[in-house]
Every structure is written in structure tokens, then in C-alpha cells.
Amino acid sequence: MSPADTAAEAFGGERGRAPDVVWSAPGRVNLIGEHTDYNDGFVLPIALPHRIAVAASRRDDGLLTAATLGDDGVLHRTELGAIAELAPGSIRGWGAYPAGVAWALREQGVEVTGADLVIAGDVPAGAGLSSSHALECAVALALLDLAGRPADGPDAPPLADVARWVQISENDFVGAPTGLLDQTASLRCTESHALFFDVRTGELEQIPFDTAAADLELLVIDTQAKHSHSESGYGERRQGCEHAAELLGVKALRDISVADLDGALAVLPNELRPLVRHVVTENERVISTVSELDAGQLASIGPLLTASHVSMRDDYRISCLELDVAVDAALESGALGARMTGGGFGGSAIALVRARDRESIGRAVLDAFAEQKLTAPRLFTATPAAGAGRDR
Known part of the structure; x- marks a missing residue:
């Protein structure tokens, strides 16, 4: 049963009637372009088939209730109170x-009169696959629909605005200083494509990414090492980048080119140099990856993926034992390239592999985790899927 059907069924069991609407949004894998989004840079995500669905019905009393269906099949309920009284930290x-999404929509002038929400999905939580943003995007679209502004209707706000509103809810209400990558990917990705997103200009380009046609697979390795942006060093890295941009006299690190990098590093304090080096070279790797994909050279992006991981491991310092074991084992057993994906400090890695090698590489990764006495990772193949939409 799909997450949308599961959410609708759970809503019926909880409320004794069918929901007014059901919307869902996917998790994402970022192919390349990590920690570049909040530096006004470039990213290249794909949407996953895994989705979070929200079954919702309107209330006219201003109250917001939510229930989420756990992996154990049990509904976990919470009364969130009056939407008009929601505030950061409440x-x-x-x-x-x-709650943060409802608050952000109200702050933007959307008339949210109250709602009952039931949430279900199959995006692994804490795996660096953006389960939280999938949830927030689905909630935003459901609440907009209840407010008479459905994303597929004539009064729909631009999806770019919805992405920013979700970012506001995450930054200001939840307290996680995330950029725009995850929300945009969840809302805007299309099937069989990667999304080339210029965060500064808002420009989007759908880049063909048909691994099956090239006899390749994108293997996702969920290391089971949980992470949280609001509790990790993510915010420290972002603050460091902003401080470096200020010292360099630029709006964001996006404005530093590879040709300018050595000069920029020379005037920065030692602790900021690795952060800047990662962001500048990562932007260049995104552009190079897009060029290879546009030329139909999917296998050629492997070294770029691996170089991205090395940069995140050594310069940005956001890897961990599980991520390094996953990447090293995949490469040693024949992967064309591999890297951690997501904010870091745990979560998932990806490996670009030949389809014929997928099973042997998967076994090698499992063996490497067992040898290190680590929890066995979850392995699956990522295929580029469609972005958020209405299910019923």
C-alpha cells in the first residue's frame, strides 16, 4: 500500500471519515553539491520513490492536530493547539x-483555519534523505489546499515561494539552519532527471539521469548512523562560511571562483580555509557533473562523486566512520564513484555502480560493516522519481 493510501486509511480509522485531501512529497538524494545551497551555489539532487503523505481535513476552530504512523503501525498523536498562538520554541x-509549517504559512498571510493531519511514509528518518523536508512540503501543500490555494489550482503560490516558506519553518520554528536544496528537490524534481538548481538565481534545469539506459545503478547505503541538523555541527559550518564571505567582502562564497581560490585562502584565518576550499571546489564539481550528464557520459561522473566525498571528509569534516567505511568499501569493490550525501555526521552514502556489479558491491559493503562491528546498513537502488503532488 502506498504512503498516500496508508495515510488515508489511518485518517479514516482515527477520525471516522475520509480526509478532505491527501498530498505527498518525496525524500531526496543529492547526487552532488553538498553545503553549497546556503552559500548561494549549485546543487544537483534527485527525488526518491520514497514519500511522506499527509491526509488532512479542515477545521474551523483554529486548532491543529497531528498524528504520525510509526514503523510499528501505531499512531502517535499530538495536540498542537491553536495555530494563531504558535510561536518559535512553543x-x-x-x-x-x-506546527512550524502552519506557523510559517500564517506568517505569509495564508488563511489556515485549523486542520487535522495524519502522516505516513516510507522515507527513512535520520538517513540523510530529507524525511523532515518531505514531511514539511507535504504538510504545506495539504494546508494550502485546505486554504483554497492548492498547488495544482489557479490560485497556487509559486513553488519557489512554498520552498522558502518551508525553509522559514525549519530555520525559525524548528531551529535547524538549512538551505533551500531539500525543499526545492522535494517540490520540483521530475522522473528520470536530476535537478540542476542555481540557488542564487532560482533557475532550474532538468538534467537527464537515466542510469538504467547506461547499465548503471545508484546504490544508496543508509548507514543507520542517525543525524540531526539541529543538533549537529551543521550550524557551525554555515556560520563559518558566512564569516568567511564577510571577510572576503563578497555576498556569499558562490562569488569565489576556483581561479580566485588561492588568493582568497591566503587572507583567511586557518580555521576557515578548509570550509571555503570545499564550497568553491564543490560548486565546480556540480558544474562538471552537469556537463558530463548533458553529454550522456554518466559513468564519467564517478571520480567527481569520490572527490566530493574526500572534500567533505577532509575539508568540511562532516563525515564519520560509517560513511567512510561505506564509501571505501564500495570503491574498493568496483564502484565508479561514491560519496556521502546529505548534511553529514551520519545518514547515507551513494555509490555509482555498474548494474552487473551491484550485488557484489552490496555484499562487500555489508561485509565491511560487519568487520568493523557496525550496525548493518540498509541498501537500495535510487531511481529518479517525481516531486510532490496531490494523491486524492
Whole structure:
């Protein structure tokens, strides 16, 4: 049963009637372009088939309720109170995510009169696959629909605005200083394509990414090492980048080219140099990856993926034992390229592999984790899927 059907069924069991609407949004894998989004740079994500669905019905009393279906099949309920009284810091735990979206929409003038929400999905939480943003995007689209502004209707706000509103909810309400990558990927990706997103200009380009046609697979390795942007060093890295841009006299590190890099590093304090080096070279790697994909050279992006991981491991310092074991084992067993994906400090890695090598590389990764006495990772193949949409 799909997440949308599961959410609708759970809503019926909880409320005794069918929901007014069901919307869902996917998780994402970032092919390349990590920690570049909040530096006004370039990213290249794909949407996953895994989705978070929100079954919702309108309330006219201003109250917001939410329930999420756990992996154990049990509904976990929370009363979030009056939407008009929501404020940053007022809600803790998982309920802060739907509450933050409702708050952000109200702040933007959307008339949210109240809602009952039931949430279900199959995006692994804490795996660096953006389950929180999938949830927030689905909630935003459901609440907009209940407010008479559905994303597929004539009064729909631009999806770029919805992405920014979700970012506001995450930054200001939840307290996680994320950029625009995840929201945009969840809302705007299309099937069989990677999304080339210029964060500064807002320009989007759908880049063909048909691994099956090239006899390749993109293997996702969920290391089971959980992470959280709001509790990790993510915010410290972002602050460091902003400070470096200020010292260099530029709006964002996007404005530093590879040709300018050595000169920029020479005037920065030692602790900021690795951060800047990663962001500048990562932007260049995104552009190079797009060029290879545009030329139909999917296998050629492997070394770029691996170089990205090395940069994140050594310069940005956001890897961990599990991620390094996954990447090293995949490369040693024949992967064309591999890197961690997502914010870091845990989560998932990806490996570009020949289809014929997928099983042997998967076994090698599992063996490497067992040898290190680490929890066995979850392995699956990522195929580029469609972005968010209405299910019923």
C-alpha cells in the first residue's frame, strides 16, 4: 500500500471519515553539491520513490492536530493547539515540523483555519534523505489546499515561494539552519532527471539521469548512523562560511571562483580555509557533473562523486566512520564513484555502480560493516522519481 493510501486509511480509522485531501512529497538524494545551497551555489539532487503523505481535513476552530504512523503501525498523536498562538520554541519534538509549517504559512498571510493531519511514509528518518523536508512540503501543500490555494489550482503560490516558506519553518520554528536544496528537490524534481538548481538565481534545469539506459545503478547505503541538523555541527559550518564571505567582502562564497581560490585562502584565518576550499571546489564539481550528464557520459561522473566525498571528509569534516567505511568499501569493490550525501555526521552514502556489479558491491559493503562491528546498513537502488503532488 502506498504512503498516500496508508495515510488515508489511518485518517479514516482515527477520525471516522475520509480526509478532505491527501498530498505527498518525496525524500531526496543529492547526487552532488553538498553545503553549497546556503552559500548561494549549485546543487544537483534527485527525488526518491520514497514519500511522506499527509491526509488532512479542515477545521474551523483554529486548532491543529497531528498524528504520525510509526514503523510499528501505531499512531502517535499530538495536540498542537491553536495555530494563531504558535510561536518559535512553543512546540518540541516531531510535532514542531507540522506546527512550524502552519506557523510559517500564517506568517505569509495564508488563511489556515485549523486542520487535522495524519502522516505516513516510507522515507527513512535520520538517513540523510530529507524525511523532515518531505514531511514539511507535504504538510504545506495539504494546508494550502485546505486554504483554497492548492498547488495544482489557479490560485497556487509559486513553488519557489512554498520552498522558502518551508525553509522559514525549519530555520525559525524548528531551529535547524538549512538551505533551500531539500525543499526545492522535494517540490520540483521530475522522473528520470536530476535537478540542476542555481540557488542564487532560482533557475532550474532538468538534467537527464537515466542510469538504467547506461547499465548503471545508484546504490544508496543508509548507514543507520542517525543525524540531526539541529543538533549537529551543521550550524557551525554555515556560520563559518558566512564569516568567511564577510571577510572576503563578497555576498556569499558562490562569488569565489576556483581561479580566485588561492588568493582568497591566503587572507583567511586557518580555521576557515578548509570550509571555503570545499564550497568553491564543490560548486565546480556540480558544474562538471552537469556537463558530463548533458553529454550522456554518466559513468564519467564517478571520480567527481569520490572527490566530493574526500572534500567533505577532509575539508568540511562532516563525515564519520560509517560513511567512510561505506564509501571505501564500495570503491574498493568496483564502484565508479561514491560519496556521502546529505548534511553529514551520519545518514547515507551513494555509490555509482555498474548494474552487473551491484550485488557484489552490496555484499562487500555489508561485509565491511560487519568487520568493523557496525550496525548493518540498509541498501537500495535510487531511481529518479517525481516531486510532490496531490494523491486524492
